[in-house]
Amino acid sequence: MANYSTKGKRAIIEYLKNNPDRQMSAEDIFASLGENAPGQSSVYRILSSMTKSGEVRRERDEGGDGFVYQYAQNMGCDKHFHLKCVECGKVVHLHCHVSDELISHIYAEHGFMIDSGKTVLYGRCAACGGAK
Amino acid sequence: MANYSTKGKRAIIEYLKNNPDRQMSAEDIFASLGENAPGQSSVYRILSSMTKSGEVRRERDEGGDGFVYQYAQNMGCDKHFHLKCVECGKVVHLHCHVSDELISHIYAEHGFMIDSGKTVLYGRCAACGGAK
DNA sequence: TTTGAATTTGAGAATTATTATCATTTTGGA
DNA sequence: TCCAAAATGATAATAATTCTCAAATTCAAA
Numbered sequence: 001m002a003n004y005s006t007k008g009k010r011a012i013i014e015y016l017k018n019n020p021d022r023q024m025s026a027e028d029i030f031a032s033l034g035e036n037a038p039g040q041s042s043v044y045r046i047l048s049s050m051t052k053s054g055e056v057r058r059e060r061d062e063g064g065d066g067f068v069y070q071y072a073q074n075m076g077c078d079k080h081f082h083l084k085c086v087e088c089g090k091v092v093h094l095h096c097h098v099s100d101e102l103i104s105h106i107y108a109e110h111g112f113m114i115d116s117g118k119t120v121l122y123g124r125c126a127a128c129g130g131a132k
Numbered sequence: 133m134a135n136y137s138t139k140g141k142r143a144i145i146e147y148l149k150n151n152p153d154r155q156m157s158a159e160d161i162f163a164s165l166g167e168n169a170p171g172q173s174s175v176y177r178i179l180s181s182m183t184k185s186g187e188v189r190r191e192r193d194e195g196g197d198g199f200v201y202q203y204a205q206n207m208g209c210d211k212h213f214h215l216k217c218v219e220c221g222k223v224v225h226l227h228c229h230v231s232d233e234l235i236s237h238i239y240a241e242h243g244f245m246i247d248s249g250k251t252v253l254y255g256r257c258a259a260c261g262g263a264k
Numbered sequence: 265t266t267t268g269a270a271t272t273t274g275a276g277a278a279t280t281a282t283t284a285t286c287a288t289t290t291t292g293g294a
Numbered sequence: 295t296c297c298a299a300a301a302t303g304a305t306a307a308t309a310a311t312t313c314t315c316a317a318a319t320t321c322a323a324a
Contacts, residue, residue: 004291004300026282039303044282046301060192062250065311066281083244092244098237105230106253112215112224113262114255118194121238122250130245136271136320158311171274176311178272197282198310 003053008038009046016056016071021091023061023068023084062086062122078117087128094121135185140170141178148188148203153223155193155200155216194218194254210249219260226253 011033016024024032030043037043047069051058057072063086070077070091081099083092103114124130143165148156156164162175169175179201183190189204195218202209202223213231215224235246256262 002292002300006290006301008302038301041283041304042302048283060194062192083238083242083246085244086247086250092242094238094242096237096242098234102230102234105228106215106226106255107263110215110224110226110228111258111263112217112253112255114215114253115218118218118254120251121244121246123238123244123246126243131239131243134271134321138272138319140273170272173275173312174273180312 003049006038007036008042009050011036011038012043012046013050013055013071016069020071022089023059023070023091025061025064025066025068027066029069057117059118059120062120078115081116082120083125084120084122085125085128085130086122087124087130090125090127092125135181138170139168140174141182143168143170144175144178145182145187145203148201152203154221155191155202155223157193157196157198157200159198161201189249191250191252194252210247213248214252215257216252216254217257217260217262218254219256219262222257222259224257 012029015029015033026040026043026047029047030037030040038046047056047058050056051069055071055073056069057077058067058069060066061068075093077093081094081096083094084090099116103116106112106114144161147161147165158172158175158179161179162169162172170178179188179190182188183201187203187205188201189209190199190201192198193200207225209225213226213228215226216222231248235248238244238246
């Protein structure tokens with residue numbers, strides 16, 4: 001039940017921390033860590049327990065075929081939307097008053113309490129030809 | 133290459149049309165059609181071709197473990213957000229000027245061109261205790 | 265309405281991402 | 295160092311989806 005510090009966990013956490021604007025699949029992480037990667041089953045197990053503890057976020061990737069992960073500890077990711085570029089995968093943590101206004105409006109006028117943490121806005125970033 | 137009209141296709145389309153405010157998995161559809169359902173592999177094949185043609189929309193279901201489908205022909209679903217209740221699954225086609233404002237704002241200030249058709253706002257509907 | 269070529273179907277095999285199992289190894293406190 | 299709890303890794307199991315291909319269906323033309 002405790003949470004032993006192991007080479008595998010440290011490698012995964014460090015890798016996720018170093019890539020805050022990307023969401024990666026378990027396979028991506030396994031491949032990227034190369035020599036330092038724990039076995040595949042450990043990667044899945046570690047990511048799963050970190051997701052439960054809140055240290056990382058896991059979500060379905062629209063367009064991919066599985067889950068993707070990103071570091072989330074103390075980043076307030078449940079409180080803001082994320083923008084994700086469908087082209088390059090770049091993720092932006094959207095701190096934006098206009099989003100907050102939309103959430104309020106939807107609550108008042110459309111009868112939904114939006115859960116920012118479960119919502120991702122997909123689109124194209126400027127570098128990928130989305131915005132001018 | 134043509135598109136023959138068959139019992140299975142007609143049954144699936146009719147079922148999706150009759151449930152505009154739900155998104156259903158292939159398994160849901162197969163089970164719900166009962167006697168009239170084509171074989172499982174045909175359900176997947178039919179939904180896949182309808183997705184390609186644009187007659188239905190398919191997306192990953194946050195929280196579920198697969199794809200969900202909804203009827204989309206001539207409904208402009210690529211032009212508006214959808215709200216989905218994580219509790220009961222209800223889907224609302226969000227026609228809302230405040231959303232449009234957010235999209236404009238994100239384009240101008242955050243450098244992303246949002247793709248409404250790929251974006252779903254998750255939350256809880258009033259009936260499920262989301263809004264007052 | 266019969267014919268036939270193109271298309272679709274259905275049963276089951278194959279694939280892919282993820283989870284479960286369990287013997288072995290590692291961890292960290294006593 | 296010793297040891298019990300916990301983590302690992304190899305592999306099996308699961309589940310959703312896709313693929314394969316022979317048999318059945320569709321539909322237009324004769």
